[in-house]
Amino acid sequence: MSRADLRLLPGATCVWALAVLGITAGGAAAIAAGAVLVSLALTALTLLGPARAARTVLSHLALVGLAALLLIPALLRHDDSTGLLEQAAADGLVAELTVVASADPAAPSGGPEWSRSGLQMRARIVPGPARIGRDQVTLRAAVPVLVRADGEAAEQLGRIRDGERAELRAAVTGDESLRILRATEVRPADGAGGDGPGSARHRLREIARQATAQLPDDEAALVRGMTTGDTSGMGERAEEIMRRAGISHLVAVSGANIALVLAAVLGPMLLAGVRRRPRLLVAAAVVAGYVWLVGDEPSVQRAATMAAPLLAARFAGVRASPVAALALTVALWSVLDPVTAASIGFLLSALATGAILLAAPPLARTLEQMSRGRIGRTTALVIAVPLVAQAACTPVLILLAPEVSVWAVPVNMLVAPLVGPSTVLGLIALLLGVVWPGGAALLYGIAAGGAHLVLLTARTADALPGSRIAVPEGAMGVLGAIAVLLVAGIALAARHRPMVRWGVAVLLVIALAPGIGRMLPTSRPESWSLALCAVGQGDALLLRPAGAARAGPTVLVDTGPEPEELRTCLDLLRVKSIDLLVLTHPHADHIGGRAALTGERAPHEQWVCPLPAAAAGVVPGAPVEIATTGRRWERDGLALRVLWPDSAEAAERASAAEHGSGEGDAANDCSIALEVLWPDGTRLVTLGDLEPAGQEQVAAGSPGEADIVKVAHHGSRFQHTPLYEELDPDLALVPVGRENTFGHPTEETLALVRGLGARVLRTDEHGTVVLPTGEDAEPRSVGPAR
CATH class of the missing domain: 1.10.287 (Helix Hairpins)
Known part of the structure; x- marks a missing residue:
């Protein structure tokens, strides 16, 4: 690789860094960083004088300066638009605006059972006039949003296809990481919902869904994901296992798929002796068609943009540098669409590609030398490519989940031979399905064999030691x-x-x-009195008498949404049996994990709230009792008392009094609120998912002060401040899922409990947390965030 190949790289990297900083921290931060960069460059020029190195620095500075002149206005427009949306969310206002779909609408996955109704769609706001509340405003940037709709609005949303526009009337919620538009009216715009390109793409994807309908859900979704980007139907558990195994890029289309498709198309043409220029024209058409098929996935956009100058150069008879093409791609996207350039998909794709181009060849040579020739060049490259790609992506992946796996590189090496055939067969099946659905189903079945082996490899790696090594969160x-x-x-x-x-x-x-x-087993606390399990967007709280051994009595309050997540927590803490199971209310994020409670872990008894629907969510075979105010349970010094509800009718009255909670049933306000007392006087109050009216009823019972509070409803903004003021906790527990789409926990609720002097522990940041027994025992994170 020559020095000329690298000329664009420093400048492009600086522009990209400014774009990412501007989108994540604001345009002012990017301007400040740009000023620091210019100051450093000018200092270097002063020190270097008229040397050749100084001219190099000056050329890079000119490139960065020119790009910054184009980039900064885009960042300021983005700040202006996000500021308007942030204010709308804070004031609870309704917005009327236009969005363009970034994907087909789909049913929500994960979260509470009541949240899975309707449809949701990834989209971007179309810059232009909009109405927020009573004010006419101008949104000047294409801000990414998640549109959610129920009922009639969901029917209208379901007609919108990827790439089409829709006019919305929606409440603005969420936070700066993800704005959510809860639509009450959806109107197709500019012919959306008709027979346009989006509809044709939808028909092709529907052919793929029908052809894979007889396959297992995870395998079918993986094959479709690798070919068309459609991963609907894949279970959350499978997605999580693939992420931990380091192969989440296979769950959906990535830039590598373009290379596979081009190889499959151009390889036979090369063998058949087709001349260079016709091959390149076909390659350009294939890239364009594939990008149209899979939609605007950032990694695919990166690969397609990078392919354009490479194909053009070869058409002109010039051998272009892939590194220069990558640098040009990064710089162009940073200036023209900084939101895409700062997206996780683009970051991971560009970092992995850059690492493969720059670091894989020298690392392969090093491995060959270190092995003294026992490892050949090809084998060394097979090892080096996934190794450098994983290494380059690791810092970004840690932001998504603070854990690493020692098996990520071996897993990528093992599944690599399976990905190409499955992807190519899936695409052939898709095209064949237009004229012969039976043949498409047959080919998809063969491709699913490779997908099954990929999933089997990921599951095996996930079960091995070292698959989930926790690392510090965030910047650290x-x-x-x-x-x-x-x-x-x-x-x-x-x-x-x-x-x-x-x-x-x-x-x-x-x-x-x-x-x-x-x-290691020695790192797991042998003696703890409280454990908050990280089970994603749901609740699971374990209680024990102070100083109890592993065989001591154990109380489990709720089970979280998924059995596997609860089982992981119970295994981590070596919980062998459950004496009492408290199912606070019948929503999936609180009772969905109960299938993990079998065998020795089947509860000896269980409490449910008095709503009739609660009886359907119990663990079969264990005695069930209705828990209402005043009910008590005590074992070895651990004492529980029910603070609420008084009855099913009382819960229904509280729910009827709610304004703006959006729940639609009385389950939340039927949540069993508990007082837990330990012999040393430590007092815990748990609030389930109580809404403000239910919390007000708890406050009416004068619960008194508590050392620890399990914050209601994952820290939603619907809280009854006087209750928290009376409880005046020192420690606030917030079970909440990483990257949940509900905006939990809200800044208002966090400010409320912190304002009372409480330390906040969140499962999305601190993972599974235990409170060890003993004097001056400090809460301790013992498992990764979820």
Whole structure:
């Protein structure tokens, strides 16, 4: 690789960094960072003088300056639009605006049972006039949003196809990470919902769904995902396992699919002797058609944009540099669409591609040298490509989930031979399905065999030690990952020096010991009185008498949404049996994991709220009792008392008094609220998913102060402030799922409990948390966030 190939890279990287910073932290932060960058460059020019290096710095500075002039206005427009939406969400206003669909509408997955009705659709706001509340405003940027609709609005939303426009009347919710438009009216715009390109794409995807209907859900969704980007029907558990195994890029179409498709099309043409220019014209048509088929996935957009100059150069008889094409792609997207350039899909795709182009060849040579020729060049590349791609993506992946797997690279190596055939067969099946559905089903069945082996590999890796090594969250985790990568690079470069080898070994032990330690049995607390399980967007709380051994009595309050997540927590904490199961109310995020309670873990008894619907959600075979105000349970010094509800009728009256909760039934206000007392005087109050009217009823009973409070409804904005003021907790527990689409927990609720002096522990940030027994025991994270 020549120096000329790298000329665009520094400038493009700086522009990309400014775009990401501007979208995530605001245009002002990007301007400040740009000023610092210019100051550093000018300082370098002063020190270097008229040398050639100074001219190089000046050329890069000119490129960055020109790009910044185009980028900063886009960032300021984005800030203006997000500010208007943020104010609308804070004031609870309704907006009338136009969006363009980024994907076909689909039924929501995950979350409480009541939240899975209707449809949701990823979209972008169309810049232009809009109405927020009573004000006419102008939205100046294409802000990504999630549109949700129920009832008649969902029927209208279901007619919108990927790439089509819709006019909405919607309530604005969510936070800066994801704006949610809860639509009450949806009107197709510009011919949407008719026979346009979006409808044709939808028909092709429907052919694929019908052809895979007889396959297992996960395998069918994976095959369709690798070919058309349609992953509807894949279970959350399968997606999570693939993410932990480091192959989440296979769940949907990525930039690598374009390379596979081009190889499948151009390979036979090359063997048949087709001339270069006709091959390149076909390649351009294939890329365009494939991008149309899969939609505007950021990784595909990156790959298609990068392919354009490479194909054009080859058509002109010039051999272009892939590195230069990547740099040009990154710079163009950063300036023209910084939101896409800052998206997770684009970040991961560009980082992985850059690492493969820049680092894989030298690493392969190093591996070949270190093995003294026992590893051939091809084998070394097979190892190096997934290794450098995973390494480059790790800092970003830590932001999504603070854990790493030692099996990610081996899993990628094992599944790589399966991905190509499954993708190509899936595309052939899709085209065949237009004229012969039976033949398409046959080919999809063969492709599903490869998908099954991919899932089997991921599940096997997920069950092995080292598959979920916890690392620090946020900036600390990212900086730590970058530091480890730098140390690894230095170690490879100076590997012949003994002191470097010893130094690296010591640093690796220090860096990995905390994460590995969490996997070891000795790191699990033998004695704890409270454990908040990280089970995603749901509740699961374990209680024990202070100082109880593993065989001591255990109370479980709710089960979370998924059996596997609850089982993971119970295994982690070595919980063998459940003496009392409290199912606070019949919503899936509180009772969906009850299938994990079998065998020795089947509860000895269980409490449910007095609503008739609660009886349908119990664990079969265990005695069931209705829990109403005043009911008590005590064992070995652990005492429980029900604070609410008084009756089913009281819960229904409270629910009828609600304004704006949007629940639609009385289940939330029937949540069993508990007082828990330990012999040392520690007092916990749990509030289930009570809405303000239900919380007001608890407050009417004068519950008094509590040391710990389980915050109601995952920290939603619907809270009764006087109740929290009376409880005046020192510790607030918030069970909530990472990247949930409900905006939980809200800043208002967090400010409420923090304003009372409470320390907040959230499962989406702190993972599974235990309160060990003993004097001055501090809460401790023992499992990854969910």
